[in-house]
Amino acid sequence: MESSSPGVVQCRKGPDDEPVMQDLRRKVDGIFTESEKVGRMMTYFLEDLSPPPLNAEKMLDLHNKIPKYVPDEFQNDPIYAAPSVAEEDDAKAAKQARRQHRAAMPKTAKENSDRRAATADEGAQATKKQKTVNTQSAVVYSPTPVLRGTQ
Structure with missing residues (x-):
């Protein structure tokens, strides 16, 4: 602008x-x-926004997995600092809750599917198929011409 x-x-x-x-x-x-x-x-009237707080899980993962790949001059960067005990506990609790939720999802999906199938079975009644009589004769066209008497 x-x-x-x-x-x-x-x-x-x-x-x-x-x-x-x-x-x-x-x-x-x-x-x-x-x-x-x-x-x-x-x-x-524009105000500077403060940066959002760092995610506790991300901080824990960065501290545990990344520092061995970071050059020596950046080892003291606050991004790679060890999280506090409370932040570490929060991160572990959030990760565990997510794992439990993911483990419960297939069970819940199966229960929903079974319930829907049972509801559909109760409301549906078997209907008989009616036979239809085809009154039109079928005409088959061959891609190659067939000459009569040469077969």
């Missing part, structure tokens, strides 16, 4: 494609928001 036209961006499908201008300003009743107002909003 350029400072000369706030709220207007250039979009490309690929790096070699021609840019297409898109106006991202709010459009109310066919009237675009004024450029000055967009500039003020971008300058004064």
